[in-house]
Structure formats: C-alpha cells, structure tokens
Amino acid sequence: xxxxxxxxxxxxxxxxxxxxxxxxxxxxxxxxxxxxxxxxxxxxxxxxxxxxxxxxxxxxxxxxxxxxxxxxxxxxxxxxxxxxxxxxxxxxxxxxxxxxxxxxxxxxxxxxxxxxxxxxxxxxxxx
Amino acid sequence: xxxxxxxxxxxxxxxxxxxxxxxxxxxxxxxxxxxxxxxxxxxxxxxxxxxxxxxxxxxxxxxxxxxxxxxxxxxxxxxxxxxxxxxxxxxxxxxxxxxxxxxxxxxxxxxxxxxxxxxxxxxxxxx
Amino acid sequence: xxxxxxxxxxxxxxxxxxxxxxxxxxxxxxxxxxxxxxxxxxxxxxxxxxxxxxxxxxxxxxxxxxxxxxxxxxxxxxxxxxxx
Amino acid sequence: xxxxxxxxxxxxxxxxxxxxxxxxxxxxxxxxxxxxxxxxxxxxxxxxxxxxxxxxxxxxxxxxxxxxxxxxxxxxxxxxxxxx
Numbered sequence: 001x002x003x004x005x006x007x008x009x010x011x012x013x014x015x016x017x018x019x020x021x022x023x024x025x026x027x028x029x030x031x032x033x034x035x036x037x038x039x040x041x042x043x044x045x046x047x048x049x050x051x052x053x054x055x056x057x058x059x060x061x062x063x064x065x066x067x068x069x070x071x072x073x074x075x076x077x078x079x080x081x082x083x084x085x086x087x088x089x090x091x092x093x094x095x096x097x098x099x100x101x102x103x104x105x106x107x108x109x110x111x112x113x114x115x116x117x118x119x120x121x122x123x124x125x126x127x
Numbered sequence: 128x129x130x131x132x133x134x135x136x137x138x139x140x141x142x143x144x145x146x147x148x149x150x151x152x153x154x155x156x157x158x159x160x161x162x163x164x165x166x167x168x169x170x171x172x173x174x175x176x177x178x179x180x181x182x183x184x185x186x187x188x189x190x191x192x193x194x195x196x197x198x199x200x201x202x203x204x205x206x207x208x209x210x211x212x213x214x215x216x217x218x219x220x221x222x223x224x225x226x227x228x229x230x231x232x233x234x235x236x237x238x239x240x241x242x243x244x245x246x247x248x249x250x251x252x253x254x
Numbered sequence: 255x256x257x258x259x260x261x262x263x264x265x266x267x268x269x270x271x272x273x274x275x276x277x278x279x280x281x282x283x284x285x286x287x288x289x290x291x292x293x294x295x296x297x298x299x300x301x302x303x304x305x306x307x308x309x310x311x312x313x314x315x316x317x318x319x320x321x322x323x324x325x326x327x328x329x330x331x332x333x334x335x336x337x338x
Numbered sequence: 339x340x341x342x343x344x345x346x347x348x349x350x351x352x353x354x355x356x357x358x359x360x361x362x363x364x365x366x367x368x369x370x371x372x373x374x375x376x377x378x379x380x381x382x383x384x385x386x387x388x389x390x391x392x393x394x395x396x397x398x399x400x401x402x403x404x405x406x407x408x409x410x411x412x413x414x415x416x417x418x419x420x421x422x
Contacts, residue, residue, distance in 0.1 A: 021162030021212060028155040029226065031422045035148030047421070050348055050414055053398040054421075078421060085148060090422050099156065099237060107230055110422060118395070118414070119421030120349035158338045174337070177264055177330055180314040181337075205337060217338050237338060245311070245330070246337030247265035 001066035002073040005058045007051055009081040012091045023072055025099040027106055030088040041127040047080040047089060050118035054078070061112045069105040071096040076109075078119060128193035129200040132185050134178055136208040139218045150199055152226040154233055157215040168254040174207040174216060177245035181205070188239045196232040198223040203236075205246060256282045256325035261294070267308055267331040270300040284322040290329065301331070308333050340366045340409035345378070351392055351415040354384040368406040374413065385415070392417050 004015075012030075019026055033045045062074050075093040083089045092109065096102035113119075131142075139157075146153055160172045189201050202220040210216045219236065223229035240246075258277035268274050278293055285293070287310060295301055301308070310317040311330040323329055342361035352358050362377055369377070371394060379385055385392070394401040395414040407413060 019159060019213060023213075024159055024161045026155075026157040026159060026215075030153040031226065032146055032151055032153060034151045034224070048349055049421075050346065050395075050416070053395055053414065056398045057400075086146060086150075088153075097161065099158065103230065103234055110226060113422050114419065116400075116419065117421050118348065118416050118419055120417065121420045122349050175265055176337075177262065177311075177332070180311055180330065183314050240338050241335065243316075243335065244337050245264065245332050245335055247333065248336045249265050 004075045006077045025102045027094045027102045029092040031090040035085045042124040044084045044125040046123040048120045048122045049080040069101040131202045133204045152229045154221045154229045156219040158217040162212045169251040171211045171252040173250040175247045175249045176207040196228040260328045262330040266333045280325045284324040344412045346414040350417045364409045368408040
C-alpha cells in the first residue's frame, strides 16, 4: 500500500490524483474547523504537532491498517498552526479496489488518529 | 438535510462546494470503472438507468437516511451511458457536523443504492 | 375501451424481450401482481427464467404487496440492479 | 559525565511547565519509567495533576512497559491528543 504523509503549516492542497486501472473506490475525508466551540463563536483553531513522532506514528497506524484492510494508496495531510474556520485541518484520501476496505480503513484510521497521534488543538481564537 | 441528485450521461464534475460554518466533516466518494472484469481487460462499462424512478428512489433513500444519521447536505451524481475505465460512475459528497454521521450515511447509502436504485451495468467494452 | 398499461423493460429483461417498451391491454377493474405476471409471461415467454429475480415497479415505485395495476399505469420490470 | 536526557513538553504539559523543552541529568545505567516520573514531578510540580493522563514517548515512540530511559534519549510528555 502506498502511503504518503505530510504535516504542514500551510493551507491543505489535496494533491492531484491519478488512480490506477484497478482502483474502484476513491474516498476523501476532510475534517474542517467548525465555527463554534460549545456556545462560543470562534474564527480559528491552533494546532500543535510533535512532528517527527506524529509522522512515525501515522505511518505505523497506516501500515497496520493496510494489512487488515488492503487498500492501494493512502494520503494523509494534517495542518498545524492556526487553521481558520471552514478550512480543513486534515485531509485523507484512500484508494482501493472496492469501497468496503476503503471505508473500513478510513474509519479505523480516524479513530486511531484521535487516540494515538501527537497532534493537539491547543487554543481557539474567539470571534 | 439538503439533497442534490443528478443523473447524467456526461463526465461527472464534482460541484464546487462551500461548507457552512458548522460543517466539520466533508466525505467524498467516487466509484470508478475498473480496468478488468474477472480476467478480461475492459475499456468501459455501459450503464442504463430508469431515470424518473432512479431519481425518486435515490431521494427516498437519502431522506430516510438523513433522519437516521443527521447530516447537513448530500450530493449524489450518477453517470450513465458509456463510462470509460478510470472515470467515476458515481460521486457522493456528504457534509456533516461530525464524521460519524457522515460515514454511517455514506456506507448505508451505497448499500441501498446497490440493492434498490434502478441503475444497471448492462455491458462492458473489451480492450 | 380502457387505456393500456405501458410496460418498460430494462437491462436483462430488455435483452430477453428484445424491446424496451410495450403496451398491454388491461381490464378496467385492474390486475393483481399475479395476473399481471400471467399476462407478461404469456406475451413474453423469454421472461420465464427471469421471473424469480425481477421486481415490478408501478409509476416509479416498487409495487407493494397487494397493489393493483390499472389501465394507464406505467409498469417497469426491474432486474437486479448494479449501480455505483 | 553521561549526556542528559532531553525532555519535550507539549500542549497542556507545556502550559503547566511554562517551557517546551528542558534537559535532565540521567544516571549512566538509565531510569525506569517510574524513576523518570519521580524526577519529572520533583523538577516540575505543576505536572502532578497531569500525571494520570500524560503518556511518555522515548525517541518518537510511546514508551513500552518495562522500557528504560538512558542518557541521550529524547523523552516527550504526550497529553491526550486531539488531532483531526
């Protein structure tokens, strides 16, 4: 399974994608910063990342998940620093022969991301 | 839940999307035509659709799923006629506050699409 | 004389019958699903092997158990679908 | 004299300690996780309330049960994560 991981302080640009002839399912997920936290309107969230460890843990998670749910390619981009409301903090693309493996991998990946990858929302900017 | 449905003989152009301030998850799925059927290399699949009924059934499915898994907006585009290998036959976008509802809706939608919506792969074009 | 019912054939049903659309004269008091199938299989014997897998729709909705078909209705033969 | 260990503080751990990085002198034979925590809590009492929720990483991997920390290692305090 091809794995591409990027951690970047810049706005996420989903990379151009040219699926292979045997790709039957392309799933893309974007997690956007929402405009409120509890009852408070915000304009941005601040993310912090422990970059070398986050990259390593992301790769380990994806390698294990790729063995359980064989997919063809996974791309993960996580932004850090200040991310404005409405913009993606994370982008995930999964390419697979059939949608079942892709959905399973994406769902499990997001769960593990949120328990194991050293990335934090550290502050919000009020409107 | 906003529902947009299109059935088209033309290449699918995912519509420009501007999520609302409370959208936290955008999921996109594309089902592509794969380059082989069994052991045979193909260059395209021919889809047939019973258009008025397909549109109606798609809407009914999405309305029911939106009650079970509240999302903000769903867009479905299904292409018919000849769809070349590597191009999407279906595009689905789900916008929701959190990814859980979106993933549940997408997964269930694809299952019901494949059992209830009058669209058929009727022929393949060998390479 | 009552309007005929319009019958649409899709995918393998169309291939079996050799046409996409036909009309069938229908009694004013309508037909049950079973009677409709009798007429269909009588008119199109090639449908016999498809009978078990084909669902019927009336006016763009799957036929509910107990529904009747009346003159002027649009009926469609829906073989197992394979979209996506 | 052995190299110190490098300790990195993230998110709430950084807020509690007031800095992102410190060094701690470490004995040549290394420390168990329990001994490391003793040193950390002694040097940074503000970490006490975070102790239960913070995981430790060594050289970019979560510390395994029974692992030891040696001079020159990079240790990180990982409060509950919240990416995505």
